[in-house]
Amino acid sequence: MTDDKTEKLAVLIDAENAQPAIIEELLIEIAKYGTANVKRIYGDWTSPDLKGWKEVLLRYSIQPIQQFRYTSGKNATDSAMIIDAMDLLYTSRFDGFCIVSSDSDFTKLASRIREAGLIVFGFGEKKTPEAFVAACDKFIFTEVLRAKDDDAETIQRKTTGELKQDTKLVTLLRNAVEASSDENGWAHLAAVGSNIAKQASEFDPRNYGYKKLGELVAATRLFQIEERDVGNGHATAVYIRDRRKK
Structure with a gap:
């Protein structure tokens, strides 16, 4: 993405695999990456299970797309959402897509959109299958969107000891620093962040x-x-270096 223009995003929400409690923070998060030119949400709106979503659609100007459940056990919502996404992709009006779901059925869709050169932001719960997470350029777990400063029970801050014991995290950080560092081992923090994003779409300090x-x-x-x-x-830049460097 570039810094000199606002990215045009299509936001597609799977109502049956997302919670209405996240909507405000979700849209705030999406605004960091661009403008939501299209906001659509898919589900069987005759079902009482979607009552919570019905109450917020008008407030946030989200267009509901009706999809009846013709067959028990089959998710027609996914198919309708995928078809709409491809139709929007072919209009060439958008710079990226936001897919809000924890369903692995959208893995191929995310990959196809990226093949077309557009960026894909995924939003789903931590139970989201790894294949869908990896298929997105960036994946944000919705648990962090529901976490408030005064809600310590939602996401506990990891201690230094816990962080050091997280082998995956430590390896990710060290590899990113090494890949971004100069001859003295110092790396610009922003460059480290960019490198991490390329390695792990699900990485987020808030996790x-x-x-x-x-x-x-x-x-x-x-x-x-x-x-x-x-x-x-007039400004400062943060640089970091692995303490193992001499």
């Missing part, structure tokens, strides 16, 4: 209870952190 990457890195105590003046001292 560990930290709002930003810098806070998470500092909490691990595995890296040296240095702030440097840039732009004639």
Whole structure:
């Protein structure tokens, strides 16, 4: 994505695999990446199970798409959502798609959209199958969207000891720093973040209870952190280096 224009996004929500409690934070999160030019939500609106969604559709200007359940046990909603996504893709009006679901049926759709050169943001619960998570450019677990500053029970902040014991996290951070570092081992934090995003679409500091990457890195105590003046001292940039470097 570029910094000189606002990305046009199509937001498609699987009402049967997402909770209405996330909608406000979901749209705030999506606004970080672009403008939601299309907001559609799919489900059988004759079902009482979707009552919670019905109450928020008008407030957030989300267009409901009716899909009847013709056969028990078959999810017609997924098919309707996939067909609509392809129709929108072929209009060439969008820069990216936001797929809100925890259903693995959207794995192929995400891959197809990316093949067309568009970015895909996925939103789903932590139970979302790895294949769908990996098929997206970035995947945000909706548990972090429901977490509030005063809600310590939703996502517990990991301690330094817990972070150090998380082999996957430590390896991810160290590899990203090494790939982004100069000859002295120092890496710009922003470059580290970009490298991590390419390696793990599901990575998000909030999954560990930290709002930003810098806070998470500092909490691990595995890296040296240095702030440097840039732009004639009018701003600062954060650089980090693996403490194992001599």
